[in-house]
Amino acid sequence: MSVKGTRPLAEIYERAQVAILEPCSFEEAEADEGWKQAMVEEIKMSQKSQTWELVERPTNRKIIGVKWVYRAKQNADGSLNKLKGRLVVKGFSQRYGLDYMETFAPVAKLDTIRLLVALAAQK
Template identity: 55%
Template sequence: MSNYVSNHRLSKSNKSFVNQLSTVAIPNSVQEALADPRWKATMNEEMKSLQKNETWELVECPPGKKPVGCHWIYTVKYKADGSIEQFKTRLVAKGYTQTYGIDYIETFAPVAKINTVRVLLSLVANLD
């Protein structure tokens, strides 16, 4: 990367931040993540959180159907000074493997327009 980008114009804290980015390796596989205790701990925290929130329940898969798979996403969160704030992992479903009409029938994603929110807030303020 140093062949393409010069950091001589960056402030001292920004240089520190950029240098810190290159020192932490983000795992490419679960095996790599499990070899590092920091990533393993965050994966355990994520699993505990999913179980605590009752995100799913174990059921038998209907005959002829395959369950939707999942994979881990690994990220590192940094503070403004470039030091590591936390290692973060998420277990996400491979929703792109589903087929409309076979695996699911409809999707529902409620979205509020900002004008609607403004009207509601105005009504609350004026009718209070």
């Protein structure tokens, strides 16, 4: 007799054997076709949304490096949903006052959005 909300031990072991290994380096990801496709999709999305622009390398400035971060997205049942590659900037290498003077994140607070919607509805 099983207790409500529990699973058989065999099912737990079966799920534990289906671990998806995420690559730790670009070289590991490049060797797998699924991860290569995930990186291509990330580059396409960056180009589509115009989030970056290729420029000449400055001679008098320090270059900030980039790194690929890999995640295997899973469904609620534990099955693979998709492989996700994200290209991120190594911002930790910057120093305030030397590499940048101010920070800016274009994020609106929920209260601000509510105020704008209320004003628009009133007008």
